[in-house]
Amino acid sequence: xxxxxxxxxxxxxxxxxxxxxxxxxxxxxxxxxxxxxxxxxxxxxxxxxxxxxxxxxxxxxxxxxxxxxxxxxxxxxxxxxxxxxxxxxxxxxxxxxxxxxxxxxxxxxxxxxxxxxxxxxxxxxxxxxxxxxxxxxxxxxxxxxxxxxxxxxxxxxxxxxxxxxxxxxxxxxxxxxxxxxxxxxxxxxxxxxxxxxxxxxxxxxxxxxxxxxxxxxxxxxxxxxxxxxxxxxxxxxxxxxxxxxxxxxxxxxxxxxxxxxxxxxxxxxxxxxxxxxxxxxxxxxxxxxxxxxxxxxxxxxxxxxxxxxxxxxxxxxxxxxxxxxxxxxxxxxxxxxxxxxxxxxxxxxxxxxxxxxxxxxxxxxxxxxxxxxxxxxxxxxxxxxxxxxxxxx
Numbered sequence: 221x222x223x224x225x226x227x228x229x230x231x232x233x234x235x236x237x238x239x240x241x242x243x244x245x246x247x248x249x250x251x252x253x254x255x256x257x258x259x260x261x262x263x264x265x266x267x268x269x270x271x272x273x274x275x276x277x278x279x280x281x282x283x284x285x286x287x288x289x290x291x292x293x294x295x296x297x298x299x300x301x302x303x304x305x306x307x308x309x310x311x312x313x314x315x316x317x318x319x320x321x322x323x324x325x326x327x328x329x330x331x332x333x334x335x336x337x338x339x340x341x342x343x344x345x346x347x348x349x350x351x352x353x354x355x356x357x358x359x360x361x362x363x364x365x366x367x368x369x370x371x372x373x374x375x376x377x378x379x380x381x382x383x384x385x386x387x388x389x390x391x392x393x394x395x396x397x398x399x400x401x402x403x404x405x406x407x408x409x410x411x412x413x414x415x416x417x418x419x420x421x422x423x424x425x426x427x428x429x430x431x432x433x434x435x436x437x438x439x440x441x442x443x444x445x446x447x448x449x450x451x452x453x454x455x456x457x458x459x460x461x462x463x464x465x466x467x468x469x470x471x472x473x474x475x476x477x478x479x480x481x482x483x484x485x486x487x488x489x490x491x492x493x494x495x496x497x498x499x500x501x502x503x504x505x506x507x508x509x510x511x512x513x514x515x516x517x518x519x520x521x522x523x524x525x526x527x528x529x530x531x532x533x534x535x536x537x538x539x540x541x542x543x544x545x546x547x548x549x550x551x552x553x554x555x556x557x558x559x560x561x562x563x564x565x566x567x568x569x570x571x572x573x574x575x576x577x578x579x580x581x582x583x584x585x586x587x588x589x590x591x592x593x594x595x596x597x598x599x600x601x602x603x604x605x606x607x608x609x610x611x612x613x
Contacts, residue, residue, distance in 0.1 A: 225294035225384070225407050226377030228445050229255070236421060236447045243451040243468060244284045251447075254284070258291035260368040262375070265298065265323060267368070268345050272297035272375070275319045275386065279303040279312070279334070280327030281454035282431045285349050285361065289325060290441070293384050294406070296375045300385045301398075302432035305330060307390075313337040314395055315388050316344065319603065324358075325349060331357055380404040386603050387434050389531040398603030399434075399531045406441070408570065408596040409534035413442030416539055416568050417472060417499055417525070423448030424496070426464055426473040428456050434531040435503055439474050458482040462492045469496040476504040477511060484514055494519065499542075501525045506562060512549060521546050528564035534597035537573065540565030571595045 223231070232241075237252035249257070265276065276298050278289050286302070293300040301319045303312055305327075312333075316324070317340060324344055326334055328351035335357055338344070346358025354360060378384055385401035413419065417439075425443040427450050429436035440450045451468045453461055456479060464470060480502060483489060500515070500523050507515070507526065515524065524545045529535030540563060547553060548560045567573040572594040575583045583589045 222407075224377050224379075225403060225410075225445075226296075228407075228410075229291055229295060232444070232447050239421075239447065240449045241444055242284050242287055243449065244282075245452065245454070247284055249284055249287075254287055254291060256370045257284075257288045257365060258295060259370045259372060260365040261288050261292045262296050262298075262373050263369040263371075264347075264364050265292070266373075268323065270298065270322055270345075273299060273383065274323075275299045275301050275321045276323045276325070277301035277303055277316060277319065277321040278325040279305060279330050280325070280349070281305065281329075282427055282436070282452045283327070283349070283454065284452075285325050285327075286431045287440075287444070287450075293378075294403075295377055296373060297378045297382060297384075299383050302385070302387060302437065304388070304390075304430070304432045307396075309333055309337050311390075311396060313340070315398075316341055318395075319386055319388075319398060323347070325361060326358075328355065331355055378403040381600075385437075387432075387437065387531055389434075397605060399599050400601060400603055401534075402600060405534060405597050405599060409438050409536065410442045410445045412534070412536055412568055412570055412597060413438055414446050416527075416536065417442070417501065419443060419446040419448060419472070421447030423472060424451060424468055424470050425449070426451050426453060426461065426468070426470040428453050428461065428479065429474050429476075429503070434535040435474065435529075438534060438536060439472075439501070443472075456482075458486045459488070462486060462489060462494070465494050465497055466492045471496055472499040472501065473497065474501045474503060477502055477507045480507070480515055481511055484511075484518060489518065497523065499523060499525060501527055503527055506564075509549070509558075509561060512545065512561065516545070516549060521549070526565060532599045533571075533593055533595070534599075536568055536597070537571050537593055538564045538567050567593075570597070 233251045233255045241251045241254050242249050289300050325347050347361040348355035349361035382403050386398040388396040388398050390396045522542045526540040529537040544560050548558050574592045575589045576592045577589050
């Protein structure tokens with residue numbers, strides 16, 4: 221019988237209780253301390269009338285408060301709604317209304333923006349963090365946690381078909397759609413990342429990609445499930461990233477190619493010890509050969525992995541392995557081998573993939589068509605959009 225997300229968290233609290241789960245700038249928390257915070261958040265929400273299945277949103281940069289909420293959702297059945305802080309206020313207001321969010325955790329930097337869109341959100345319970353004094357809206361998050369209970373609740377955790385997250389994804393037209401992450405989807409995606417990246421309890425991941433996005437969400441979840449440590453860089457700065465890789469002995473990082481280019485352009489890159497870094501996972505776009513050549517010379521040949529996916533799939537669907545990169549960049553590589561760099565690689569082990577024509581028929585190799593995916597990490601659909609299939613062209 222498989223473990224649930226809740227059981228994985230509790231197992232890690234038991235076996236890795238004194239081990240760091242997150243480094244958030246000057247704040248450092250162990251698995252036991254994070255569990256304590258999640259329990260306090262649970263009792264705080266319960267005291268204010270929230271029940272299993274109610275939506276709790278978070279509006280802020282990557283931070284430990286995200287993990288407070290995740291652990292609370294995966295242990296007790298609340299539904300997390302991460303907010304893209306780069307979105308327009310109209311879009312954020314729509315997401316809060318559409319998701320029927322009952323409580324919001326918000327960073328102090330965004331409180332004034334929230335105040336300007338509160339119309340129609342009269343019953344919203346607000347907890348502000350990153351602030352010492354009483355916030356202009358709602359309650360001070362850390363103060364509320366301090367005075368809340370921390371005993372382990374007896375609440376039953378989510379089952380396979382219970383909703384644990386709604387992650388909104390933007391489109392080229394219309395309003396963003398809420399992709400539903402059920403317990404089974406969340407768990408299988410975490411396991412998939414652990415397998416694909418060969419993660420274990422010794423892992424130290426530098427988290428640069430935003431946690432409101434499925435990519436950053438999935439990697440940081442997987443590292444925590446494996447018993448590793450998530451190091452947070454709230455806003456990307458090349459020099460700060462290099463400092464953290466050296467200081468925290470980072471082993472894995474997820475970036476877009478432009479970020480890798482910015483690291484290489486730092487004039488002081490050679491003074492940093494980056495030997496701990498074993499995997500650089502890049503997403504969002506292929507890596508130009510010229511950039512990949514420079515990166516392999518600086519970081520090592522067998523370090524790079526490209527992944528492709530979409531929010532509706534958790535998101536990981538395919539990978540271009542480190543071995544593929546080494547083969548394609550070898551001086552003796554054929555044109556066919558070199559062309560691998562234009563590919564997103566092969567499906568990861570738990571994904572079925574085909575290229576289909578307009579009528580849904582499989583196409584032969586070399587033909588252009590739609591990518592069709594199937595697997596345990598596919599969403600059951602979009603929030604409040606019955607009959608809308610999770611498809612993208």
